[in-house]
Amino acid sequence: MDGRTTRNRAWMSAVGATLLLGAALLLLALVGGKTLPERAGPPIEQLAVERTELVPGYIDVTVRNTGPDPVQVAQVFVNDAYVDLTGGEQPIPRLGTAMLRLDYPWQEGQPYLLSLLTSTGLVIEHEIPVAATTPQADAGFFSLMALIGTYVGIIPVVLGMMFLPVLRRIGSRGIRVLLGLTVGLLAFLAIDASIEGVEVSESGGGAFGGPALVVLGAVLAFLALTALDRYLGSRRTVNDAQGSSGIRLAVMIAIGIGLHNLGEGLAIGAAYAVGELALGTALVVGFTIQNTTEGLAVVAPLTERRPPLLQLLGLGLLAGAPAILGALIGASVNNAELSAFLLGIGVGAIAQVIIQIAPSLRDGAERFLSPATIGGIAAGLLTMYVTGLLVTA
Amino acid sequence: MAESRRQFLLGSALLGTAGAAALGARAASAAPSAAPPATETGGVHSGGHGGGVAGPTFRKGAVVDHAANGFDPTALLRDFDYGRVSRLPDGRVLREWVVAAADLDLEIAPGVRYPAWTFNGRIPGPTLRCQEGDLLRVQFVNTSAHPHTMHFHGIHPAEMDGIPDTGPGVIPSGGSFVYEFDAQPFGVHLYHCHVGPLAEHIARGLYGTFIVDPPAPRPPADEMVMVMHGYNTTFDGEGNQLYAVNGIPFHYMHEPVRVKRGELVRIYLVNALEYDPINTFHLHGNFFDYYPTGTRLEPSEYTDTIMQAQGQRGICEVRFPYPGRYMFHAHKTEFAELGWMGFFEVTD
Numbered sequence A: 001m002d003g004r005t006t007r008n009r010a011w012m013s014a015v016g017a018t019l020l021l022g023a024a025l026l027l028l029a030l031v032g033g034k035t036l037p038e039r040a041g042p043p044i045e046q047l048a049v050e051r052t053e054l055v056p057g058y059i060d061v062t063v064r065n066t067g068p069d070p071v072q073v074a075q076v077f078v079n080d081a082y083v084d085l086t087g088g089e090q091p092i093p094r095l096g097t098a099m100l101r102l103d104y105p106w107q108e109g110q111p112y113l114l115s116l117l118t119s120t121g122l123v124i125e126h127e128i129p130v131a132a133t134t135p136q137a138d139a140g141f142f143s144l145m146a147l148i149g150t151y152v153g154i155i156p157v158v159l160g161m162m163f164l165p166v167l168r169r170i171g172s173r174g175i176r177v178l179l180g181l182t183v184g185l186l187a188f189l190a191i192d193a194s195i196e197g198v199e200v201s202e203s204g205g206g207a208f209g210g211p212a213l214v215v216l217g218a219v220l221a222f223l224a225l226t227a228l229d230r231y232l233g234s235r236r237t238v239n240d241a242q243g244s245s246g247i248r249l250a251v252m253i254a255i256g257i258g259l260h261n262l263g264e265g266l267a268i269g270a271a272y273a274v275g276e277l278a279l280g281t282a283l284v285v286g287f288t289i290q291n292t293t294e295g296l297a298v299v300a301p302l303t304e305r306r307p308p309l310l311q312l313l314g315l316g317l318l319a320g321a322p323a324i325l326g327a328l329i330g331a332s333v334n335n336a337e338l339s340a341f342l343l344g345i346g347v348g349a350i351a352q353v354i355i356q357i358a359p360s361l362r363d364g365a366e367r368f369l370s371p372a373t374i375g376g377i378a379a380g381l382l383t384m385y386v387t388g389l390l391v392t393a
Numbered sequence B: 001m002a003e004s005r006r007q008f009l010l011g012s013a014l015l016g017t018a019g020a021a022a023l024g025a026r027a028a029s030a031a032p033s034a035a036p037p038a039t040e041t042g043g044v045h046s047g048g049h050g051g052g053v054a055g056p057t058f059r060k061g062a063v064v065d066h067a068a069n070g071f072d073p074t075a076l077l078r079d080f081d082y083g084r085v086s087r088l089p090d091g092r093v094l095r096e097w098v099v100a101a102a103d104l105d106l107e108i109a110p111g112v113r114y115p116a117w118t119f120n121g122r123i124p125g126p127t128l129r130c131q132e133g134d135l136l137r138v139q140f141v142n143t144s145a146h147p148h149t150m151h152f153h154g155i156h157p158a159e160m161d162g163i164p165d166t167g168p169g170v171i172p173s174g175g176s177f178v179y180e181f182d183a184q185p186f187g188v189h190l191y192h193c194h195v196g197p198l199a200e201h202i203a204r205g206l207y208g209t210f211i212v213d214p215p216a217p218r219p220p221a222d223e224m225v226m227v228m229h230g231y232n233t234t235f236d237g238e239g240n241q242l243y244a245v246n247g248i249p250f251h252y253m254h255e256p257v258r259v260k261r262g263e264l265v266r267i268y269l270v271n272a273l274e275y276d277p278i279n280t281f282h283l284h285g286n287f288f289d290y291y292p293t294g295t296r297l298e299p300s301e302y303t304d305t306i307m308q309a310q311g312q313r314g315i316c317e318v319r320f321p322y323p324g325r326y327m328f329h330a331h332k333t334e335f336a337e338l339g340w341m342g343f344f345e346v347t348d
């Protein structure tokens, strides 16, 4: 009875404070706004190219006005030659979009720089690194993306997991080395994805936050996974404490890696959509080899148990299947801002997983960084670096 | 880049009143530029060119509002301003002009506005023409919100050079000065503002052609002026987004320069381009005699392509033996595809 009234009082004061805050903000908006000076100066023009579609003889460009003022695309030149265009005849309002069709005889495999000349003479540029006919999003295309996602995500992760019997024979010190290796691998992935995310976000014009989107995605993913872990943890303690912690850790690692693979699939899909995969299968091969090590990471905490095969397969799917989803999103959305956000989610997920693994690195003397684990971490970083070279090769 | 550009645009927005005043000044001072309207020459092949493999073009069907700009490149082509002519007591010819600098918001390509600085409200400025030995008086009136000068190429005393700290120095906003000097040497020259930052003062539009005819006139011909130039619309000083001859990119693609078959055509060609070291002129299907700077009466070259660095100029003389449409453009093809191209239409 007493506790309930206290709680009600706390609620009421919280609601009261919120209402007061809302009223103050409203008053400020209504009255305070008028006391501020009008924004002076010329219009601020921002356009983000959300999608380019290359059709033989044409380039279709979807632009979004990400600035505060309307933008009028007056003329467009491609590689320093003005082109006839249709679409975008009217000024594009804030957050509005327009589709511009550029009459330009582009060539397969060539780079192009699109320059949108606005009515005030500002030039907004967009680079197409390698031109290739944009694949049409039909059933065949989606099944191809699913296939690539499977190659890159599920198969290598499951392959890596098949090393589980080997891991069982290497003893607790060996396991710590292996977990260190996993931390190294993941740390490299997190750094790599952060850099990638920042690069991608900057190409999107930055109206939806730019690099801040990567941070937002990372923090949200980290918080969500921590919440999930706490939830799973509180449930598990009711059951048995000992054996399940390994599988719990494996699930968390699988989710983290899965979110990372979502970003990886995204990169592949986006590259495919703009035709960069036409350069070769190097990207797919590189990711595949790299992801084999991710399978090792997933099963590393399971050496003291004998999980059923289905459970292992489930873990593999959890870690690998998001690559398929990522490839589909990447190929069909091809939006820099969304890509940056998803890459950020991957980073946050990995950071959470590293924190999950950290306690298991402790050796008998309760040291976090024994020479063996340091060696493992370094080896993990180097492995990722070396296999990463295959991706760009 | 974006930041400085905005501040700069803010500056010109505040000067809107000055620009309006300048318009009035232009109307008062530029009576000679009242040329025949474009309807006579234009419109025949409007919108017929370009797109895809047929070459560069602006949005098809979109045109610049020449009336709102106050000048039309087709009219500028053959618009020679001989000034007000009178005789001095010693019998010499005296020529007088009034040239006003003004800030104008011009449409330099369909739908693209440009905060220009102009002589007599046009880009390029008026083509001032005289004969060697004339006494020239150019009253420069600065109705722009910025300090400017008129600097003439040619031979004249230092105090008439139109540069800062010499003679009258810079002419402040609202100021005026009469540049007075003898017309020499004969040839095709140019004039432009010479106030820092120099590249911007020129690139904003403050340049024009200055022709001094030889004592014995050149043979009669269909004469025209072509000033090669560009627009750096982003004001970053790195190249130009638009290239043109006589003010509006691609203009003579829509309205070809009309000439007669077999008739002598004389082109006074001036390179007033900023931010690029050279410019070129190439004529299709024909060859021309080229007179560098026009200071000699014998051609130096018989060619279809010539090159001019910044400030260089010369005279091209050509007779078209066949009727039809002949392209002319910068053979620096990047400039051509960014607007510096047009057609001659040769008829009987």
Ligand SMILES: [Cu+2]
Pocket (backbone or CB within 6 Å): B147, B148, B149, B193, B194, B195, B201, B202, B206
């Ligand atoms: Cu000036």
